[in-house]
Amino acid sequence: MKTTVNKIIKKYKNDRYRLMDILLDIQEELGYIPEDLNQMIADELSISKVELDETISFYHFLTQKPLGEYTVYLNNSVTAGMMFREDVKKTFEEQSGVLFGNVSSDGLIGLFDTSCIGMSDQEPAAIINNVMFTNLTPFRVKEIVADMKEGKPVEEMHKQNFGGGKNSSDLIQAVVKNNIRRKGPVLWDPYEPGEGLRKSITMEPGDVIEEIKNSHLRGRGGAGFPTGLKWEFCNKSREKERYIFCNADEGEPGTFKDRVILTEMPKMVFEGMAIAGYAVGAKSGVVYIRYEYLYLRKYLENTLSELRKAKLLGRNIAGKNGFDFDIRIQYGAGAYICGEESALLESAEGKRGEPRDRPPFPVEKGFKGKPTIINNVETLAKVVKIIKKGSTWFTNLGTQESAGTKLLSISGDCRFPGVYEIEWGHSIYDILEMVGATDVQAVQVGGPSGILINPNQLPRKLGYEDLGTGGSLIIFHESRNLIREVVMNFTEFFIEESCGSCSTCRNTPFILKQKLEKILDGHGVVQDIDDLVEWSKNLKFSRCGLGHTAGNPIITSIQNFRHLYEKLVQRDRDYDTGFNLAESVKESCEASNRSTVV
Amino acid sequence: MSKPVLATTSLAGCFGCHMSILDIDERILTLIELVEFNKSPINDIKTFTKQCDIGLIEGGCCNSENVHVLRDFRKHCNILVSLGECAIMGGLPAMRNGILIKECFHEAYLNGPSTTANTGHIIPNDPELPCLLDKVYPCQEIVRIDYYLPGCPPRADLIWETLVSLISGKPAELPYEVIKFD
Ligand SMILES: Cc1cc2nc3c(=O)[nH]c(=O)nc-3n(C[C@H](O)[C@H](O)[C@H](O)COP(=O)(O)O)c2cc1C
Ligand code: SF4
Ligand code: SF4
Numbered sequence: 001m002k003t004t005v006n007k008i009i010k011k012y013k014n015d016r017y018r019l020m021d022i023l024l025d026i027q028e029e030l031g032y033i034p035e036d037l038n039q040m041i042a043d044e045l046s047i048s049k050v051e052l053d054e055t056i057s058f059y060h061f062l063t064q065k066p067l068g069e070y071t072v073y074l075n076n077s078v079t080a081g082m083m084f085r086e087d088v089k090k091t092f093e094e095q096s097g098v099l100f101g102n103v104s105s106d107g108l109i110g111l112f113d114t115s116c117i118g119m120s121d122q123e124p125a126a127i128i129n130n131v132m133f134t135n136l137t138p139f140r141v142k143e144i145v146a147d148m149k150e151g152k153p154v155e156e157m158h159k160q161n162f163g164g165g166k167n168s169s170d171l172i173q174a175v176v177k178n179n180i181r182r183k184g185p186v187l188w189d190p191y192e193p194g195e196g197l198r199k200s201i202t203m204e205p206g207d208v209i210e211e212i213k214n215s216h217l218r219g220r221g222g223a224g225f226p227t228g229l230k231w232e233f234c235n236k237s238r239e240k241e242r243y244i245f246c247n248a249d250e251g252e253p254g255t256f257k258d259r260v261i262l263t264e265m266p267k268m269v270f271e272g273m274a275i276a277g278y279a280v281g282a283k284s285g286v287v288y289i290r291y292e293y294l295y296l297r298k299y300l301e302n303t304l305s306e307l308r309k310a311k312l313l314g315r316n317i318a319g320k321n322g323f324d325f326d327i328r329i330q331y332g333a334g335a336y337i338c339g340e341e342s343a344l345l346e347s348a349e350g351k352r353g354e355p356r357d358r359p360p361f362p363v364e365k366g367f368k369g370k371p372t373i374i375n376n377v378e379t380l381a382k383v384v385k386i387i388k389k390g391s392t393w394f395t396n397l398g399t400q401e402s403a404g405t406k407l408l409s410i411s412g413d414c415r416f417p418g419v420y421e422i423e424w425g426h427s428i429y430d431i432l433e434m435v436g437a438t439d440v441q442a443v444q445v446g447g448p449s450g451i452l453i454n455p456n457q458l459p460r461k462l463g464y465e466d467l468g469t470g471g472s473l474i475i476f477h478e479s480r481n482l483i484r485e486v487v488m489n490f491t492e493f494f495i496e497e498s499c500g501s502c503s504t505c506r507n508t509p510f511i512l513k514q515k516l517e518k519i520l521d522g523h524g525v526v527q528d529i530d531d532l533v534e535w536s537k538n539l540k541f542s543r544c545g546l547g548h549t550a551g552n553p554i555i556t557s558i559q560n561f562r563h564l565y566e567k568l569v570q571r572d573r574d575y576d577t578g579f580n581l582a583e584s585v586k587e588s589c590e591a592s593n594r595s596t597v598v
Numbered sequence: 599m600s601k602p603v604l605a606t607t608s609l610a611g612c613f614g615c616h617m618s619i620l621d622i623d624e625r626i627l628t629l630i631e632l633v634e635f636n637k638s639p640i641n642d643i644k645t646f647t648k649q650c651d652i653g654l655i656e657g658g659c660c661n662s663e664n665v666h667v668l669r670d671f672r673k674h675c676n677i678l679v680s681l682g683e684c685a686i687m688g689g690l691p692a693m694r695n696g697i698l699i700k701e702c703f704h705e706a707y708l709n710g711p712s713t714t715a716n717t718g719h720i721i722p723n724d725p726e727l728p729c730l731l732d733k734v735y736p737c738q739e740i741v742r743i744d745y746y747l748p749g750c751p752p753r754a755d756l757i758w759e760t761l762v763s764l765i766s767g768k769p770a771e772l773p774y775e776v777i778k779f780d
Contacts, residue, residue, distance in 0.1 A: 575742040579735065581665055588730035591700040594723040 004029050005037055009044045016045040017368065019055060019350025023062055024291075024331055035064045051351075058352040058499075060114060060334030061291050068103045068110030070148045073127045074136075077116035077253045078444075078489040079411045079474060080123040084137075088124045091138040095145035109148055115336060115493055116253035117292040120411035120474070121179050121418050129154045130294045132174050134163075166263050171299035177418075178260050181435070184421025185397060186385050186405045187378075193267040194312050196384035200275045201320045208279040209235060212383060215391035216403035221247055221339075221376030222446065222470030223545075227383070230373060233363040235280045237371040242282035244273045245348070245367065245374040248289035249332060249339035252447035253493060254472035257407040257419045258377035262289070262296060265381060266303045267312075270327055272380030274313065275387055276373055277325040285327040286367070288344050291334045300329055336497040340544050341374040343499065354499045355544035378407050378471075398424035402463035410435050412444075412475035422462075429458040431473065441478040442561065445469050448490035449549035451556040452482070482557060483564055484520055490553035491516065498546060505547030508538045512554055523578030524569035533558055602765050603650040605675060606638040609664040610691045610734055611657025614751045615682040616640070619654070621754035629758075632765055637674075646674040652764055653678045654757075655743075658688040659735045663728035672741040677764060680736075680743045681757070683750040688734040695733040702730075748777055 008025045012018035022041070026033050033056060042049040056062045061073075074080075074089060093099055096109040103110040119125035122134035131154040133144065140159075147157045155173070162168035163177040200208050213228030234242060246269060250258040261269060273285040287300070304327055307313040315324045330348050332338045338347045342356035345367050366372020375383075382404065386394045395403045402424035408431070411417045415436030422431075428443055444452050445462075446469040453460065460466050476486060494509045512535060515528055536551030558565060570576060582596060589596040608616055616639060620626065635641045636650050653675030659665050672678060683689040694702055703721045707713055737743050745764075747756055756776045763770035 577739050577741070579665075579740050581662060581731075584731045584733075584735075585662055585729035587732045588699045588703075591698075591703050592721045592723040594725065594729075596729065 001030060001034060002037065002040070005041065006044070009041065014044055014046075016047050017349050019045065019047075019052075020330065020333060020347060022350075023056060023059075024333060027062060031069075032063045032066050038064075055350065055352050058335065058354075059291075059332070062333050066103070066107060067112070069108050070128055070154070071110045071112065073112050073114040073117070074100070075115070075117045075119065075123065075125050075127075076113045076489075077120060077123070077493075078486055079120040079254065080125065081485060081489060082412065082480070083123040085124040087138050088126075088136045088141055091141040092145065095142055096148070109145070114292075114334070115496055116251065116255075118250055118256040118259050118290070119176065120254050120256055120409065120472075122177055123411075127292060128157075131155060131157075132176050132295050133157075134175055134177070135160075166299070169299065171302055172263070172296060174295050176259075176263075176295070178263060179416075179418025180260060180264070181410075181416050181418040182420040182422060184405045184407070184423070186382055186394070187261070187265065187268075187407060187421050189385055189389070191268065191385065191388065193271060193307070194310065194318065196268075196387040197271050197274050197278070197312060197318045200278055200387050201318050201323060205235075205279045205281065208275065208387065211391050212279075212386060215386045215394040216401075217379065217382055217386060217394065218402070218464065219376055220378035220382070220406065220470065222252065222449075224464055224468050227375060227379055230363055230375070231276060231279055233361070234371045234373050237364060239371050240281065241370045242280050243367040243370060243372040244276045244280075244282045244285035245341075245344065245362075245372055246270075246273055246285065246287040246377055246380055247339060247341065247344060247374050248287055248293070248377050249336075249344060250290055250293075250377070251336035251339045251497075252449065252470055252472055253490070254411055254444065254447045254474045255409045255470060256411075257409045257471050259293060259296075260419045261377050261381055261407070262293070262300065266300055267307060268381045268384050269377050270304065270307055271312065272375075272383040273327055274317065274325045275383055276375065276380065278323060280371075280373060282373070283324050283326070285325065286348060287327060287329045288332060288338070288348055289329060290332050290338075294331060297329070297331070304329070335499075336493075337499045337544075337546055340546060343544070344374065345372065352499070354501050355546075357543065376470075399461075399463050399465065401465050402468075406462065406469070406471055408462075408469075408471045408473055410473045410475070412473075413437060413440070413477035413480070414475050424463040425461055427459050427461050428453065428467070428473075431462070432458065432475065435475070437475045437477075439478045440475055441480060442476045442482055442486070444472070444474040444476070444486070444490075447472040447474075448493055448553055449545065451552065452486070452560060453556075454560040457560070482561055483516065483568070487553045487557045488513070488516055488520070491550075494546065494550035494553075498550065502542040502547050504538045505542040505550055508535060509550045512536065512551065516554070518578045519565065519568050521578060522568070522570070523576045524565075525574050525576050526566070526569055527574065528569060529558060529562070529565045601632065601634045602652065603636050603648065604633040604638070604652050604654070604761075605636045605646065605650045605671065606640060606654040606681075607656065607667055607671060608639060609655065609657035609668060609685070609737075610660035611682065611684045611689070613639075613656070615654075615656035615684075618682075618749075618751035618754050619757055622758045623754070625758055629761070633761075646670065648674075650675045651677060652761070654681045655679065655685050655737050656681045656751075657684045658691065658737055659731060659740055660691050661728035661730050665731070665740055668737060668740050677744045678737075678741070679745045679747060679760065679764075680738065681747050682752050683748070685737045685743075686746050686748065688736050689750065692734040692736075699730055699732065 042052040098104040100111045124136045125134040165178045217227045218224040335353045337343045338353040343353040347353040362372045408420045498505045500506045539551045653671040759770045
């Protein structure tokens with residue numbers, strides 16, 4: 001084991017910045033990272049053991065003990081729950097004889113929960129030994145567990161056809177479906193790899209930035225920051241060593257559009273990075289991609305090789321002397337917070353993914369302290385089309401303040417879940433018609449960190465003027481229990497994914513959850529509803545966007561569905577803690593072997 | 599007009615908060631002029647003999663008896679005040695929250711360094727003893743609490759100011775140093 005680990009560390013030249021790759025490689029080789037090697041790994045990388053320990057323990061998918069020959073990570077996002085995840089979970093437990101959170105006694109099967117894995121349009125889904133399984137049913141689970149008991153490799157367990165498009169290509173071979181429901185005028189405008197890049201090098205770098213500014217392109221990762229402006233800031237730095245990062249962490253539950261882009265048009269994304277590299281004089285780019293998309297690894301690596309062969313990456317690219325730009329792929333290891341740009345950089349430097357204090361912003365001090373542009377997958381893909389067809393073409397699409405199109409990830413209760421590229425400016429009402437949703441009770445716009453809107457708000461329009469979004473829309477039918485199924489699930493998501501740095505974000509969602517439980521258990525009073533709103537305000541004092549938005553599921557559902565809460569709280573009492581004396585002494589009476597007389 | 603009636607108790611606390619009440623020094627003479635004491639360890643009255651105006655609670659609830667006493671206070675006091683960290687948050691005793699009670703018992707009675715005298719390896723279970731709760735609860739998770747005085751213990755000035763304002767009905771003057779601790 002030691003030699004294997006040593007070899008891996010050597011492969012990365014004992015570079016502590018490559019710790020994520022080192023840990024992922026060790027885990028891939030050995031199945032886990034043996035704890036007794038921590039000291040040695042730390043020494044080899046000249047970091048303290050504590051630094052190593054805290055990094056390993058931060059990531060959901062890194063483990064210091066074996067988690068089974070087959071490790072099942074069953075997604076627990078809200079849409080999975082809506083598609084009968086409970087039945088699937090139960091079947092896994094029954095068939096394998098082990099409860100979730102544990103490994104079977106023979107070490108064969110480990111069952112674990114995991115936050116949204118980017119498959120909301122084909123739930124319930126699970127990752128088993130890095131292979132994606134979608135649309136699970138109890139029947140299918142029985143087959144899978146039977147295969148496990150026979151010792152079949154996961155790659156051979158598939159009974160369905162592979163998913164459409166590139167999903168069935170030799171290098172992917174995944175059952176994942178693209179579900180492309182609407183090919184829009186920007187991403188699907190016909191294109192040959194290299195067209196955008198070749199055009200950009202006929203322009204001055206400053207003019208490339210100018211063109212992007214004129215296009216009014218805003219970041220498609222959620223925050224909507226003007227892309228051209230970001231590039232300009234980076235360009236103004238005195239430091240000459242610069243980096244381009246593509247944010248492919250896509251962790252916001254209900255979002256899966258970056259997965260489709262990376263499957264169908266990765267060259268466009270990489271080309272967008274090269275254009276950014278040209279514009280600001282960066283020589284290297286990094287795609288930070290979530291661990292859940294490991295099944296795309298070979299394919300993406302191969303795409304990079306193809307681009308190198310076509311002289312669209314590497315040295316003197318696109319025929320321009322002195323224009324060097326190359327890209328490497330950096331996998332994460334399971335942490336929603338690593339989508340936040342400064343946490344992403346920390347993680348890419350081989351540390352815990354804890355957000356940095358800002359300012360300085362990444363464009364001033366980013367990767368390894370150097371100016372760094374971080375853009376979302378979709379943003380970078382769009383850059384290519386803007387350069388190719390011009391900013392006016394782009395601004396002619398969409399609305400006054402929201403130029404162009406948006407790729408939406410739509411899931412939940414509708415006939416056609418999947419991705420849709422549409423121009424900004426459509427109302428939610430239009431969208432619901434487009435996806436075949438009826439009797440809608442609520443729509444979650446922008447994932448758990450966004451807002452839950454009610455039917456009166458369906459005329460609201462998608463766009464920065466009103467509903468700006470990273471593109472996740474989850475639809476809930478009138479039969480859904482919004483508080484129990486939705487608000488609770490989202491709140492638990494934030495509890496699970498908080499990095500734990502700020503006391504506000506570490507504690508408040510937990511306390512809010514207890515209050516929600518109390519309300520759901522019938523012990524709520526009117527004051528509890530107001531407390532939920534008041535106490536959520538604490539979260540505004542957190543360091544990053546995760547904390548700032550962690551109260552949103554509760555706040556926006558109270559804003560727009562207050563009647564649901566009011567129905568649950570008691571009218572005849574104004575104080576009820578839900579405390580039950582008999583219940584609370586049970587444990588101690590059992591432990592001391594006495595009857596529970598209170 | 600009869601004097602306002604005051605009651606106090608210490609639940610899962612260390613009596614430090616009560617010491618802090620005594621820390622008002624000579625103002626204690628004024629206090630007995632201002633109020634009449636009912637159930638309290640200060641005068642050793644064990645049971646309520648009448649309805650009270652103000653109840654001061656030190657400590658959270660760690661066992662069934664604490665819960666009964668606290669509920670009794672809520673019944674007999676018009677205003678209940680949580681005095682100190684333990685009453686407000688559970689305090690030091692709440693360090694056991696999250697640890698199985700069985701483990702706590704084993705440490706306290708069987709395996710800990712001070713258990714050598716327990717030669718019979720007994721975990722106390724006399725019916726006379728109150729039962730431990732699954733965790734230590736702050737008072738407001740058992741009954742409604744009207745006011746909270748922070749501190750471990752709250753400063754004497756804070757206790758004094760609060761009592762005077764509750765009695766007089768005037769707003770309390772609480773300078774930053776009296777309620778803020780870093
Ligand atoms: C908690 C949190 C998670 C985020 N996750 C992502 C993500 O998965 N993908 C993404 O592109 N941006 C994500 N962002 C936004 C990034 O911080 C950043 O704004 C974005 O990558 C910038 O690219 P853009 O301007 O092209 O959108 C996240 C932000 C926060 C606060
Ligand atoms: S707000 Fe939450 S996720 Fe963000 S830095 Fe603070 S603790 Fe971490
Ligand atoms: S708050 Fe401090 S002084 Fe008061 S009971 Fe608790 S530990 Fe003792």
